[in-house]
Amino acid sequence: MLIPHAAVIAIVDGKAWELYRNVGTEAVPELATLETPSLVEQNHSSGGSHASPHQQEESAHCTAVADWLNRQVxxxxxxxxxxxxxxxxxxxxxxxxGKATQQAMxxxxxxxxxxxxxxxxxxxxRG
Structure with missing residues (x-):
């Protein structure tokens, strides 16, 4: 896969995330670590949610990451x-x-x- 120069790679799991930027060329990428901003994670689930506390935390984390990425795009x-x-x-x-983030993906x-x-x-x- 060709990775455009300056493309951002976001690596996310349910608790943590990392950011990289391609500082190399499209054909010969080189990833530089970016500072990962702190996020405000809020659990917006209702009291009647059937999700476990772990799932609720994961959802809040993903929502905060997506919100940050949406704003950056x-x-x-x-x-x-x-x-x-x-x-x-x-x-x-x-x-x-959001639509703009989907298009940037x-x-x-x-x-x-x-x-x-x-x-x-x-x-x-590449694999």
Whole structure:
């Protein structure tokens, strides 16, 4: 897969997230770690929710990540976005993305790559 220069790679799971930017070329990508902003995670579930506390926390985290990414795309700070997340988190995030973020998305990968090295991330994107 070709990764456009300056594309942002967001790696998310139910508790944590990491951001990278391609500072290399499209054909020879090089991922630089970006500072991951702190998020305000709010649990908006109702008292009658059937989700476990863990699922509610995961949902709140994904909502906060999606909100941040939506704002970055809307303010033109992210033009191309690649999202890597386990299937459950990926589904949560998809529900929260605005139209502009969906259009900025050039690839989704259903894997848990939190804590992996940039070379491992690039290998997973190529595979």
């Amino acid at each position: 809307q303010s033109h700070k992210i033009e191309h976005l690649i999202l890597i997340a386990p299937p459950r988190a990926l589904g949560e995030l998809r529900h929260q993305f 050039i690839k989704e990968l259903a894997k848990d790559l939190i804590g992996r090295q940039p070379d491992d991330i690039l290998a997973a994107l």
